[in-house]
Amino acid sequence: MPVVDIDTDELRRLASTDDTDDELKAQLFGLGLEFEGETDDGELQFEFAPDRLDRLSVEGVARSLRYQQGTDRGVYLPSMNDPEWTIAVDESVPDERPYVTGAVVRGLDLTDAGLESLIQLQEKLHATMGRGRAKGAIGIHDLTLMKGESIATDREKSITYRGIDPEGDRFVPLDGETDATPATVLETHPTGEQYADLLAGMDRYPAIYDDIGLFSFPPVINGQRTEVTTDSRDLFVELTGTDQWTIDKMCTIICYALDARGGRVERVTVEYPDGTELDCPDCSVTEKTISHDRIESVIGVALSTEEVIDYLERAGLDADHEAGAYEVSIPPYRVDVLHPIDLVDDVGRAYGFNDLEPRYPDVSTIGGTHDRTQLEDALRETLVGLGFEDMLNFHLSNVENCFERMGLEPPAESVVGGGRPATIVEPYSEEYTIVRTWALPSLLTVLENNTHRRYPQALSEIGLAATIDESVETKVAERQTVAGVLGATNASYEDARGRLQAIATAFGVALSTPATEHPSFIDGRTATIEFDGEPAGVVGELHPRVLVEHDLELPVVGFEFDLAALSA
């Protein structure tokens, strides 16, 4: 979940409040921002769910607080000046990163705290909406250090977004010592190395030019020439990415933050090669309609029209009521409102969800467990009655445990326990790379890990085993398998056979055990388990090779069969 660092003095100033830190903490908790701790600089850190990304900086948090405290009501739109600058998109722009947007903000007087907050907002937007800069990346420049070339008669100034050969030009990156090509920056600059993956496989790299030359290499790094400092008064914000809406919204959130710091936002015109022209950022309100009935039904309380409008305005929205419904205006920084239902949540939060009285719903249904659960429960009870300790092992395993240590040669498709295993991509642990094909290896591992514990050890498990089967919907045949082992100084085949007989009797199936061979068991002491004449599994004395492999120093008998075979 995102974390925002808050300088509480800044917050008090921006929210026009005298509240103490503790009072602020309590109010922010009400907004869903949970106090996490302090930074080394004494700023307070708050964690929040990643819906209200407009709260990624102190300016946005202050705006929410102003609404919460009633200082502000209704929709706020910053005033926007008409564009003076144009971003021209060249035909050469990389197909992988075709979109651009931007804004100019003038008249700022950035303090250290203000600049720090801007940098934080930029980084947090990169991490969230920008999906690690892949979907959207922000570059902020000192406008006075840029020189615009006039490309059209009716406009003053222009910069160009284009694609260039990775070795095609040179610039001095931020924190760089000398000028370098974009390709060199990716190899030698720390930030370049960090984001090089985003450009992997691209023939042309994204680059932004002004009249003087290359000054931004998105999504990696800006040039040093246009670096923003506390002396910067006028800023140029540019964003590139893979989705126009996303970068426009990121831009909007930045413009709202700078507006809160006294900046005057000025639109920028974006011209695409196909002739499309956009005035950015698009700071218009959107409208959605929600019925009064729906609000009452979801929250579960009766509300008057005035109350609903009041709650909406306290959430920073505007609402007109007509014919049992509200037409709600939503400001452009609200990236989380995807559907009218999201407005109900705003009403609920303003009302105070915690003030609601829980009620048990009058929904009458008949409950019950699944047939499989009932069969499993019945068998588990039988196994426990036979003295087995019920185990619950991981379904994930590895080829070594499932096959090799059991004496099976993968995939061993013709024997019980074999088959092609479902295999995991890039497992984090070498121990867990496949879904187990049978459960007996898990029980042997438990025996192996418990040789210091009292014997006899009788263990059983009913759980999942799976193998690849192209004929199944999910390509994996999943079954509930039943396995049991008995480790004791005098354990023999008959101990397992006897227990199987008890199980067969309990479930009313006829057990037969014709001799078979299986690599995990001793020849001549191994049988196929048949219930009512149908093969269901295997039973026998575990082969000494398998025992020694598991550091066991006494005989072990074991069996495994399909749970479903008992329900036939």
Next chain:
Amino acid sequence: MQLPETQANVLESASASAPTPIETIATDIDEPTAAVTRAAFELEDHGLITVTESTSDSVSLTEEGEEYRRDGLPECRLYRAAATAGADADPVPMGDLIQAADLGGPAVDIALSNFARKGYGQIESGVISIDPDADPDADAEAQALVALAAGEPQDDTPIGSLERRGLIERESSTDRSVQLTDAGVTAMMEGIDVADTVGAVTPELLTSGEFESVEFTPYNVAADAEQTPSGRKHVLRRISDRVKRVLVGMGFEEMDGPHVDADFWINDALFMPQDHPARTHWDRFALAEPDRIDELPEELVTAVERAHRNGIGAESEGYHSPWDEEFARALALRGHTTSLSMRYLSGHQVGELEPPQKYFSVEKVYRNDTLDATHLLEFFQIEGWVMAENLSVRDLMGTFTAFYERFGITDVQFKPHYNPYTEPSFELFGHHPTTGELIEIGNSGLFRPEVLEPLGVECDVMAWGLALERLAMLMTGAEDIRDLHGTLADLDFLRTAEVTH
């Protein structure tokens, strides 16, 4: 006077003039020492004899000590082999000496360390030289072994060092003797009748009616017996069963479905954008083989894609994220059991569902993470949902409050939260029944219209989820989740964990 046979025999063998050791009596009357001891105490209770006790310590050689007494201490053997090889003049390679002294296995290390400790010589860079003045024949430990074996320990016997080397063991034993009291002598003179005592109830005893005239040999009923091996249901399974019982009691029906499933059912149907961090994050258990589902309900796929791209109506936005059907077809181990909810709600699993419905599952989910004391790669998720007309947040609160009350959590708090698939959404918190700590106990909400409309659901659905292990750790006090679940399980923990009910 009538006494059981053993007691009568003991009385007979005891003397009034001097104490007789119990062992002596046991030999005399050919009964086990334990039985004689028991009889002696019974007689003492009757005031017929007195039992006196004395404690004595004895020292005996262990198997290893006995071996060294016979063959010589390893370090002495090493010294002698070195002396024979002329190591008093020139150092001799260690390997040659070890072989000459016939040392093997752990005896090699024992020889080397004690050789050095006793100053028999120098061991450097693999060669051994000896101190010609040392005398292994006078080795105090070697001599002590001989003396102890002969039962003649000397005052200066180095007991401590021999015990540290595990060559001797000390035992303390209690010797008991009995002597007739005056009452005992009187009883003897008056004559003792032997009463029948029997060890076991036999069929003959019962059918003959003989049990009426016998006395049963008493047992030490206060003593520990060897514990009976017992089977029991796994502690986590018991808790899962309890959760199931509570939910069934609340009218919920159980779901079942695949562990390996398409991302479509796990995430897309749930309105999780394809570029959501949870879907690109490495903690997703994607499958290398098999890697693609072929069968998906075509109309539903189209409807879900539309919801992602454009929303579900004029005032619905959808996501500004890429959507690729191939990604939806990718197979993975489910990260949550909400895949089952999607299968059921869509009608794909058990046919179209008409409200009202309540469903649940307590099933495994998978997360590609590091295994540690509080994180498992696979764990159980409790999942539940209610489908009905006009459900409200208050209904949600009432339902989950009722559920948690059954587990002793009576003060559930609902913290507004955000999930991509529910709105409104709430994290559930409650106080630990014993420690009082405020902990997260679940996540809940009303499914968004973008989830429900493509599934063809026209009423409301509220849902919640919770990790079963979380509940289990609270209920059992387990501190390491790995004790509870998996092949690292400690049988002793499972055998001794208190049964929950």
